[in-house]
Structures are given as C-alpha cells and as structure tokens.
Amino acid sequence: MTAPAIETENLTKEYPHGFLNLKKRNSLEGLNMQVETGEIFGFIGPNGAGKTTTIKLLMRLIFPTAGTARILGKPISDIDMHRDVGYLPEQPYFYDYLSAAELLDYFARIHDLPATVRKERIEKMLQKVGLETAGKIQLRKYSKGMLQRAGMAQAILHDPKVVILDEPMSGLDPIGRREVRDIILGLKHEGKTVMFSTHILSDAEMLCDRVGVIVGGKLRGVGAPEQLVGVKAKATEIFFELTGQSAAPLLAKATRTGDRYRLQVPEAELYDTIDQLRAAGAKILSAAQVRATLEEFFMDLVEADRAQAAAVEVSGK
Amino acid sequence: MKRAGVVALNTFREAVRDRVLYNLLFFALLMMAASVIAGQISIGIEQTVIVTLGLSAISLMGLLISIFIGVGLVSKEMDKRTLYAVLAKPLRRWEFLLGKFGGLVLTLAVNVAAMAVGLFLALIYVKPELERGDATVLIAVYFIWLKLALVVALALLFSCFTTPLLAILFTAGIYIVGLYVQELRNMPMQMMSGGMTLFTKWLSFLLPNFENFNIMAMAAHSRQVPGTLIAQNTLYAAIYCAIVLTAAVVVFSRRNLK
Numbered sequence: 001m002t003a004p005a006i007e008t009e010n011l012t013k014e015y016p017h018g019f020l021n022l023k024k025r026n027s028l029e030g031l032n033m034q035v036e037t038g039e040i041f042g043f044i045g046p047n048g049a050g051k052t053t054t055i056k057l058l059m060r061l062i063f064p065t066a067g068t069a070r071i072l073g074k075p076i077s078d079i080d081m082h083r084d085v086g087y088l089p090e091q092p093y094f095y096d097y098l099s100a101a102e103l104l105d106y107f108a109r110i111h112d113l114p115a116t117v118r119k120e121r122i123e124k125m126l127q128k129v130g131l132e133t134a135g136k137i138q139l140r141k142y143s144k145g146m147l148q149r150a151g152m153a154q155a156i157l158h159d160p161k162v163v164i165l166d167e168p169m170s171g172l173d174p175i176g177r178r179e180v181r182d183i184i185l186g187l188k189h190e191g192k193t194v195m196f197s198t199h200i201l202s203d204a205e206m207l208c209d210r211v212g213v214i215v216g217g218k219l220r221g222v223g224a225p226e227q228l229v230g231v232k233a234k235a236t237e238i239f240f241e242l243t244g245q246s247a248a249p250l251l252a253k254a255t256r257t258g259d260r261y262r263l264q265v266p267e268a269e270l271y272d273t274i275d276q277l278r279a280a281g282a283k284i285l286s287a288a289q290v291r292a293t294l295e296e297f298f299m300d301l302v303e304a305d306r307a308q309a310a311a312v313e314v315s316g317k
Numbered sequence: 318m319k320r321a322g323v324v325a326l327n328t329f330r331e332a333v334r335d336r337v338l339y340n341l342l343f344f345a346l347l348m349m350a351a352s353v354i355a356g357q358i359s360i361g362i363e364q365t366v367i368v369t370l371g372l373s374a375i376s377l378m379g380l381l382i383s384i385f386i387g388v389g390l391v392s393k394e395m396d397k398r399t400l401y402a403v404l405a406k407p408l409r410r411w412e413f414l415l416g417k418f419g420g421l422v423l424t425l426a427v428n429v430a431a432m433a434v435g436l437f438l439a440l441i442y443v444k445p446e447l448e449r450g451d452a453t454v455l456i457a458v459y460f461i462w463l464k465l466a467l468v469v470a471l472a473l474l475f476s477c478f479t480t481p482l483l484a485i486l487f488t489a490g491i492y493i494v495g496l497y498v499q500e501l502r503n504m505p506m507q508m509m510s511g512g513m514t515l516f517t518k519w520l521s522f523l524l525p526n527f528e529n530f531n532i533m534a535m536a537a538h539s540r541q542v543p544g545t546l547i548a549q550n551t552l553y554a555a556i557y558c559a560i561v562l563t564a565a566v567v568v569f570s571r572r573n574l575k
C-alpha cells in the first residue's frame with residue numbers, strides 16, 4: 001500500500017475580515033482528503049468555495065491556520081517535494097518581458113535541468129501546448145488563452161510526478177480545452193497523479209477517476225463521478241412518434257415537438273408505458289436511460305448549502 | 318544558492334529590458350556633459366566642479382533606481398502574481414529574496430560603472446593627463462555603490478511588509494535621516510532628558526550611517542583615501558545588508574501571498 005500522492009489532514013485556513021480585521025472567516029474548514037497515486041482527481045465547487053485556497057495551501061503560497069498536508073509522503077514544508085510537483089496557478093501571469101521560451105528556460109534552470117536537455121525539453125513543451133510558433137514572442141503580447149497554455153507548459157516542464165492545476169481549462173478555446181484534456185490523460189498514462197479544479201463539470205465527469213465537491217469551505221462528497229450521482233433515482237426517456245388522434249392521458253406528461261414526443265418515466269413503469277403507447281398506435285423511436293449528471297448532484301449540494309446558510313441567518317446564530 | 322543566482326540573472330535581465338533605466342542613465346550622462354560646461358565657466362576649479370557634479374549625479378540616479386526598483390522587486394511580483402509559479406518551484410523564499418537583491422545590486426554595479434566611465438570622459442576632456450589622485454574618484458564611486466546596496470536592502474525589507482508607496486517613503490526617510498546620523502550622535506545631550514538621550518543614542522547607532530560613504534570632497538581634491546576607510550565601509554555595508562536582508566527573509570517567509 002503506497003502513500004497517497006496528496007493527503008490533507010484537517011487543513012484549515014481562516015482569513016481575517018471586517019472592521020480592523022477583527023472577525024475571522026473560514027475559507028477552508030478541516031479538509032481531510034486523499035488523492036491516490038496515478039489518478040485524476042477533480043476538485044469542483046462554486047465560486048469562493050475554497051478550491052484555490054486549498055491549492056495555494058498545498059503549494060505553500062499561503063500557510064494554514066491549522067492542519068497539515070503531505071505530497072508524495074513528504075510534509076509540504078519540505079522543499080525537495082517541489083521537484084516532483086508541477087503547478088498551474090489560477091489565471092496565471094508571468095514575467096511579461098520574457099518570451100515563453102525564455103520563461104521556460106528560466107524555470108528549467110531553477111529546476112536545475114542540465115543544459116543538454118533544457119533546449120529540447122522546452123521545444124517539446126511549447127509544441128505540446130500549441131505555442132511552437134509563439135515561443136519567441138514576449139509574454140506581454142500573449143492573449144489570455146496563450147498565457148494559460150504557457151502556464152500549462154511550465155507546470156509539466158520538469159516531468160513532475162504530481163501535477164496540480166487550478167482551473168486549467170479557463171480561458172481556452174474548444175481546441176485548447178481538448179488539448180488540455182489530452183495532456184491530462186497523457187499524464188495519467190505516464191503514471192502521474194493529476195489534481196485539478198474546474199467549474200466545467202462535463203470535463204470533470206469525462207476525465208476524473210474521482211472528484212471532490214467542496215462547498216463553503218467544506219468537502220461535501222468524494223468519489224467516482226458515476227458513484228456520486230448514482231444515488232439519483234433512475235429513469236428512462238422514451239422518444240416516440242404519434243400522428244392523428246391523441247387519446248392517451250400519458251401525453252399530458254410528454255413534451256411535444258411536431259408529431260414527436262419525449263416522455264420520462266420511472267424505471268418501474270417503463271414496460272407498462274410502452275404497452276400503452278403501442279396500444280395507442282405510437283411508433284417508438286428510442287428508449288434510453290436518463291443518467292443523472294454531476295451537474296445535478298452539484299446543484300443539489302449547492303442549493304442545500306444555501307438553504308442551510310439561510311436557516312442559520314434566520315435563527316441568528 | 319545556485320538557484321538564487323538564476324533569480325539574480327533574471328532580475329538583471331528584467332532591468333536591462335526596462336526602458337526607465339536607460340532614461341535615467343541618459344539623464345545622468347547629460348548631467349555630466351552639463352558639468353563640463355559648468356566647469357569651463359569656472360576656470361581653475363574645473364575638476365572640482367566636474368567631480369562633485371558627476372558623483373552627485375551617480376548618487377542621485379543610483380538612489381532613484383535603488384528605491385523605486387528596489388521596492389518593486391518583490392511587491393511587483395506579489396501584485397502581478399508572477400510569484401506564484403516561481404515559489405512553487407524548488408526555490409526557498411530566502412533564495413528568491415537573495416536573488417532579487419543580488420540582481421538589482423548587479424544592475425546597479427553596471428549602471429554605476431557606466432556613469433563612472435562618463436565621468437572620466439568628462440575629466441579627460443578638461444585635463445588630458447590623469448593623475449594618480451584621480452583614483453579616489455573610483456573609490457568614491459565604489460562607496461556610492463555600497464551605499465546603494467544598503468538602500469536596496471532597506472527597500473526590500475519595507476516592501477515585504479507594507480505597501481509600495483509607504484515602503485518608498487520609509488526608505489527615502491531612512492536615507493535622509495541616515496545622512497545626519499553623525500549630527501544625531503553629536504547633539505548637545507544636556508538639553509534633553511535622560512530617556513531621550515538614551516533613545517537618540519540608540520537610534521543613531523541603529524540607523525545606517527550614510528554619510529560615511531560620502532568622500533566627495535576628497536575625490537574632488539584628489540586626496541588619498543586611507544585603506545582602513547575602504548575596509549571599514551565595505552565591512553559596514555556587508556554586515557548591515559546581511560542584518561536587513563535577514564529581517565526581510567524572516568518577514569517574507571511567513572507572508573501569505575494574497
């Protein structure tokens with residue numbers, strides 16, 4: 001049993017706020033989370049949930065009020081751990097007087113990559129993120145998406161074992177997003193561990209072995225996407241055509257487009273409904289299981305959190 | 318340590334690509350050209366005028382660079398958040414800080430040297446034969462550079478815990494007060510209460526003594542500089558910088574990046 005790639009224990013960050021900074025507010029409350037070696041872990045949550053806070057804590061850009069974390073079995077205060085970790089900041093910004101190639105060269109030197117591999121590695125990275133023609137342009141002339149790409153390149157430049165990405169898809173065009181997805185999957189194939197935060201739930205669903213949902217600074221659910229959403233009641237959607245007379249009371253529940261209808265029925269009533277439709281002379285075009293999406297799960301959680309917050313406010317706690 | 322060197326070279330590169338620097342340099346050389354003209358008007362004391370004006374120009378330009386770029390070294394990186402990706406690398410915060418400091422001190426060395434060349438060209442213009450005593454001008458330039466390193470360290474320290482504007486004010490304030498440390502020490506103490514005397518005394522030793530680095534009068538008259546003064550100033554600047562930088566590291570290492 002190997003140690004988890006990333007592991008947090010009661011990680012808490014509180015920020016002072018209000019008049020004279022006297023009040024405290026928890027941006028992150030007692031986070032206990034593990035990211036296993038070799039998996040793609042998605043970190044999702046609404047704006048202000050604490051995703052960036054967690055990632056910044058892991059990278060020692062801010063320091064926790066309480067709790068600890070380990071990456072690759074080493075405490076995060078250990079500087080050596082950073083050799084094996086790649087990080088993409090949220091809305092990355094880099095030295096605008098450098099070109100992308102120079103920036104990567106600078107970082108490669110900090111990583112102490114030997115001169116013999118530096119040049120080749122930089123070219124490979126620029127190509128990987130689709131900046132091979134823009135490598136010599138100063139970063140001040142980069143668009144948002146290009147900066148994001150440069151950020152991706154510096155995160156994986158030194159062949160890290162663990163890659164932590166804060167919203168890697170933001171600001172990217174559809175091609176860019178696809179490329180980032182491919183890079184993330186590629187990293188997994190190479191046996192690396194990837195943790196990334198995102199708002200794009202379809203990406204998380206498509207890519208992640210597991211996701212963690214964080215709302216209001218607290219972790220609300222961790223698991224495989226299909227497992228997390230599996231709790232929803234299953235239903236089937238029937239798609240059929242019915243011309244002329246429409247007698248069946250079923251039709252009241254269906255959505256109609258021309259002569260075609262869509263009808264959602266619970267699993268238990270599926271065959272009954274089909275029989276009724278056949279009796280009414282409908283032509284069944286398709287019947288498919290409705291999968292609850294991560295989005296619905298997510299929305300439910302956020303709604304519940306809002307409701308709770310409102311309740312607390314009313315009771316004056 | 319090697320990584321601090323990498324950061325220093327990048328800081329140097331940033332300065333080299335900064336247009337502000339060339340404007341300042343140009344302005345300094347302009348001042349020296351002006352000093353030649355001023356020197357020609359004041360016949361007989363050309364050298365005094367040129368050396369005094371030239372060294373003042375070097376000092377002034379150097380101070381502007383040290384304070385403004387010095388305060389921006391770290392605060393600009395925090396502001397633009399360029400620091401995030403850098404500090405996530407295997408780079409300790411003290412290495413980063415030391416690299417930033419080293420980079421600007423290196424930049425200052427190159428700048429001050431360029432201006433010194435300008436000064437010597439002005440000198441040669443008015444008197445074709447240089448004497449041995451003119452080497453004092455070089456030592457005066459070296460002292461200015463030491464002083465600037467100290468100013469950079471102070472600017473860096475202040476920028477680690479306060480806003481850039483306040484850091485500029487503090488650094489400039491300490492510099493100005495530091496010019497009068499000697500006067501502070503020699504103040505007529507009998508006029509003050511005991512506590513006040515003690516406080517003034519402590520303050521005068523705590524503050525950097527910038528006047529120590531000023532040998533403009535000696536340079537203007539080509540007088541020899543005693544070797545002990547050179548050693549003393551070098552040591553003073555090195556120790557003072559080390560203390561200030563250590564304080565900066567302590568503050569910066571605990572700082573949460575916004």
Ligand SMILES: Nc1ncnc2c1ncn2[C@@H]1O[C@H](COP(=O)(O)OP(=O)(O)OP(=O)(O)O)[C@@H](O)[C@H]1O
Pocket residue numbers: 015016017027045046047048049050051052053054090574575
């Ligand atoms: N420097 C700071 N000072 C005070 N509060 C802060 C600071 N940084 C973050 N916060 C607070 O911490 C909470 C979590 O912020 P965080 O940036 O982690 O959210 P996030 O999940 O990354 O959101 P987003 O999806 O918008 O990026 C927010 O309520 C924010 O207001």
Ligand SMILES: [Mg+2]
Pocket residue numbers: 051052053090166
């Ligand atoms: Mg965020």
